[in-house]
Amino acid sequence: MEYPNRHKPPFCDENPIDCHFEVKSHPAGETVRNDDTNINYLIFCRTGHARITSTLFHDEILCAGEVMFVPRGSECSGVALSDVTLLVHKFNNTVCRAEKCILSYLYSHRLSDSKVYCCKLTVPTSMRVLMDTVTTYITDETHDSDLWKLKHKEFIWVFTRYYTAEELRIFFHPMTGEQVPFRNLVLTHYRKASNTEELAGLCGYGIHTFRRVFKKEFDVPVYQWLIKKRAENIRYRLSQSFIPLTDIIDEFNFSSAQHFNSFCKQYLGDTPGNLRKAMQAASE
Numbered sequence: 001m002e003y004p005n006r007h008k009p010p011f012c013d014e015n016p017i018d019c020h021f022e023v024k025s026h027p028a029g030e031t032v033r034n035d036d037t038n039i040n041y042l043i044f045c046r047t048g049h050a051r052i053t054s055t056l057f058h059d060e061i062l063c064a065g066e067v068m069f070v071p072r073g074s075e076c077s078g079v080a081l082s083d084v085t086l087l088v089h090k091f092n093n094t095v096c097r098a099e100k101c102i103l104s105y106l107y108s109h110r111l112s113d114s115k116v117y118c119c120k121l122t123v124p125t126s127m128r129v130l131m132d133t134v135t136t137y138i139t140d141e142t143h144d145s146d147l148w149k150l151k152h153k154e155f156i157w158v159f160t161r162y163y164t165a166e167e168l169r170i171f172f173h174p175m176t177g178e179q180v181p182f183r184n185l186v187l188t189h190y191r192k193a194s195n196t197e198e199l200a201g202l203c204g205y206g207i208h209t210f211r212r213v214f215k216k217e218f219d220v221p222v223y224q225w226l227i228k229k230r231a232e233n234i235r236y237r238l239s240q241s242f243i244p245l246t247d248i249i250d251e252f253n254f255s256s257a258q259h260f261n262s263f264c265k266q267y268l269g270d271t272p273g274n275l276r277k278a279m280q281a282a283s284e
Helices: 127-138 145-162 165-176 181-192 196-200 206-216 222-239 245-251 256-268 272-283
Strands: 019-025 031-033 040-047 049-054 060-063 066-070 075-079 082-094 120-122
Touching: 019 127, 019 145, 040 049, 040 060, 040 127, 049 082, 049 222, 060 066, 060 165, 082 127, 082 145, 120 165, 145 165, 165 206, 165 272, 181 196, 181 206, 181 222, 181 272, 196 206, 196 222, 222 245, 222 256, 222 272, 245 256, 256 272
Parallel strands: none
Antiparallel strands: 019 082, 031 075, 040 066, 040 082, 049 060, 049 075, 066 120
8 A cells, every 4th residue: 555645744843732531431332422623633443333424414423443534613423333442533633724724734725625525534453553542541531631732643644644635635535624713703603693683793794794704704694604504404303303393492592482493494305303203214
């Protein structure tokens, strides 16, 4: 196997924040979900396999020897299809300047087509060894925050040496689209806003300036974007059959079940009940 990026080392003077590693073991049949949508996840499958669904992909099977990327802002849940052991890496690098970031290599190879995304890659031997080292630190309880920052850099270093530019572009694309601080602000706060005025306030902008900057950055009006994101998140909630419809109504502040039905018909194409039935049938 050739490693085409080996001789193209990106310089990095980055200090990642919210950087953490943990080992997770789940018995077959157990269902879990990400506990924080405001951070990036790298999920390394060490043993077993699991089926994972998020707002960006549906029913992906993650097997031993593979790594999955779940970017910030993405709801995610999974079910263990066998006894599974995962090494989960959480980190936040969304507001750093590209020229001082270890992911500068990725930023400089951004995709022009934002619809292209592949959420998992096969892990090379070097990354498996690195996973074993991190797991040992966790088991021995010898780790600290400074060590995790170093290990984060090492993991990204391995990514940039053992995968092609095309693989890296596709894998990390959702995160490399967030290097603009304004976009990061929007993705951090939009769930708490029910309209354009509220989102502008949360991001610290006057309404007219916010609309202008938003349109330039996202290429759609704020209201249309908020409706689309709301529909995406509701669709994800509907795909989780254990969540009662009444809880979804409360979470998204619908005034009534009829209001919820009307929204789903208009923006998702059918009633909540029918959408949920169709999703369950498709997953069987």
